[in-house]
Amino acid sequence: MALRAAVLRHVRVPVQTLNPALTLTGGKWAPPSLRWMSSHGDDHLTKSEVTDRVLSVVKSFPKVDPSTVTPDVNFQKDLGLDSLDNVEIVIALEEEFKLEIPDLEAVRIDSANLAIEYIYNHPMAS
Amino acid sequence: MSAAAGVPSRAEVLTMFRSFLRVARKFTDYNIREYTKRKAVDAFRQNRNLSDPSAISAAFSDGKAQLEVAKRQAVIYSLYAPKLKSVMEVQNPIKHRN
Numbered sequence: 001m002a003l004r005a006a007v008l009r010h011v012r013v014p015v016q017t018l019n020p021a022l023t024l025t026g027g028k029w030a031p032p033s034l035r036w037m038s039s040h041g042d043d044h045l046t047k048s049e050v051t052d053r054v055l056s057v058v059k060s061f062p063k064v065d066p067s068t069v070t071p072d073v074n075f076q077k078d079l080g081l082d083s084l085d086n087v088e089i090v091i092a093l094e095e096e097f098k099l100e101i102p103d104l105e106a107v108r109i110d111s112a113n114l115a116i117e118y119i120y121n122h123p124m125a126s
Numbered sequence: 127m128s129a130a131a132g133v134p135s136r137a138e139v140l141t142m143f144r145s146f147l148r149v150a151r152k153f154t155d156y157n158i159r160e161y162t163k164r165k166a167v168d169a170f171r172q173n174r175n176l177s178d179p180s181a182i183s184a185a186f187s188d189g190k191a192q193l194e195v196a197k198r199q200a201v202i203y204s205l206y207a208p209k210l211k212s213v214m215e216v217q218n219p220i221k222h223r224n
């Protein structure tokens with residue numbers, strides 16, 4: 001203890017202030033990003049963007065009449081598609097949004113609404 | 127004919143179809159990618175109305191074997207990826223960067 005006190009009395013660490021010009025925000029305080037450890041920044045998709053892109057994927061499906069596609073549409077009941085088409089649409093959505101939807105979730109997505117909800121809440125959708 | 131493995135359920139068949147479409151997009155060559163996808167879609171659609179349990183089982187095990195082939199070939203083809211993109215890919219500019 002005595003040694004520690006003796007050392008501390010003689011050691012001085014200069015207090016440095018950061019040069020404002022060198023910091024990223026130019027000296028001004030910037031609010032920290034909500035997901036500052038995230039690898040892909042805060043470019044989360046907006047709901048309307050997700051809706052538009054989901055609907056355009058569904059509309060571009062060959063068997064679908066584009067004029068019948070609305071956000072509330074159920075793929076099999078309203079668009080006359082079968083379960084195979086449903087799988088194809090979910091795969092096409094995965095490609096559009098650069099996602100990998102696990103099988104357990106993928107079987108549940110049977111309407112545009114569910115697809116939009118799922119993709120909007122997915123952190124990696126881009 | 128013994129149905130040792132049992133008749134595959136609807137969910138199993140759809141999962142296999144999904145696996146085919148997923149492995150199809152792993153091919154680096156545009157032509158093979160599209161071929162694998164088209165072939166999977168056509169084959170599943172063609173066998174959609176099978177009702178005989180042994181025919182369903184046979185088609186399912188055939189699909190399983192084909193899926194293994196596709197997985198293996200996707201890896202092999204990735205080692206010999208074409209240096210140029212197909213003109214079909216170039217015409218559709220990539221919309222999103224990673």
